[in-house]
Amino acid sequence: MINGMERLVTAIKGEKSDRIPVFCNLLDQGAMELGISIREYYSKGEHVAEGQLRMRERYGHDNVWSLFYVGKEAELLGCRKIRYAEDGPPNVEDFVIKCYDDIAGLRVPAELKEHPAFREELSCLEILKREVGGRYPICAYITSTMTLPVLLMGMEKWLELLFTGPAGVRDELLERCHEFFVKEINAYRDAGADCLVYSNPFGSTDTVPMKYFLEHSLPWIEKDIKAVGTAGIVYYCGTSRFNRVIDTVLERTGIGVYYLSPLDDVAEGKRIIAGRGLTCGVINDLRLIDWSGEEIRTEVKRLIAAGMPGGKFLFGTCVMPYQIPEENIRTMLEAAYEFGSY
């Protein structure tokens, strides 16, 4: 029987398998699956791996995740306080950088693999690789150099530094973040991750003006990608729209997979990519909490009709909110399998 990896590879080549690949990004739901709290779930790599494997079996989608929560990267760089919720993702509660002087003291671990927080991620990856490696794409999440400071000092302080702070301090922080980025992505690759989701809201003109994107964001994107290569890299701006920059990013970096915003026009994104890469059409999964079955089917059908013709298309979700009823997850996936069939 055809598996998720075959569907993905076939789609990237522009060929047809049984259906388009379908990525469903269930994270916190793993705790529910195992019947434990979110805090306990994320305390062990084996819990996360078990949750991912069980949910993939249950729903039949094509990917699994090694991501715990986004704030994990801040822990690797010194964050000691994470705020857990009972029904949502953990968040950074205490920023590593509280003033500009803290930037000089920021230390990138010499060996990520030795860090206790990263060891749990590696343990998760090891299990996933053993159980589904080569058959179902294993996704890892890596925050870009330009966006990582948000996790270290908060969005407010980072925008302040970017637009009104001393350039030398800004560049020093970005250099450290780039150093971490390269180490992290290499560690994930070594551990068997296949899809490296390069998350960068600063790579979207929803976040910065086009002029700023071209002068500041793009050079850091180029530097990131030049350092690690394009293999497995997925361009993603954290639900921010980026159709306007796709052509430039594609030309300047060669990244071959674009995971659009739910607010992007899928048909337009596909037209811009023009066969040079894989277009990922993404559903507005926040609406899955309340939509009726019929509304879900209609939206899935619309997205797939916009992106599937001509191939090189994947259907996906953002990070699915914990509040989505199981029935609605099933309805969405069954519709994607039905309308995405060749």
Place this chain on the structure above:
Amino acid sequence: MLEEIIKAYNEAIFDTDRERALKVIHDAVEQGISPEDVVFKIVIPAIEQMVKSISEDFDANLAQHFMTSQIAAEVTEEMLSRFRTAPVIAGRVVIGTAEGDLHSLGKRIVMGCLKAQMIEVFDLGVNVPPERFVDAAVENSAQVICISAMMAHTARGENGCLRVRQLLKERGLEGEIRIIVGGAPFRFDHDLYKAVRADAWAEDGISAGRIIVDLIREVKP
């Protein structure tokens, strides 16, 4: 002359260039533009221009919202001390992020815009319990409670807007105090504000200013 100054200020704002924007303002004051005109004829219209561009232009973005708001607040604060007579306070609001939510950027953008519009803002910070929102609104005679939430569970949670509404109802304050919500979940579901029983929502921090002014007018005697 004023038209040229407005144009230069707007261009600096759209380029997220704080230094250039402040220079335009300081040059204008040197040329004899009154502090009152700086605020009411340059700074506030620039915010309104940004709101207009948001509705028309894809390229109005978070960085521009942030810089517009911060520069507006900075210039207003500087000019207020030079006003010939103290400005009339247009209204009072309390603002904070919903319980469990630590994302403060949207709140800060809204605060900057409101200050420029002569609205007194009481910042309750992040992770604000519902009781605190209501108590602070009463203590400060606020007409509007502004609740920011960046995550689905904090936007929809029982201790967010839903509980604030319930408290207003229990205390008989619904006729005097309005609730506005904002944050990513509301952008991705335009009907969500009704589900959490808010009176209004705003697409972004800049647009929030105008909607809050309208809410104040609804309840202010």
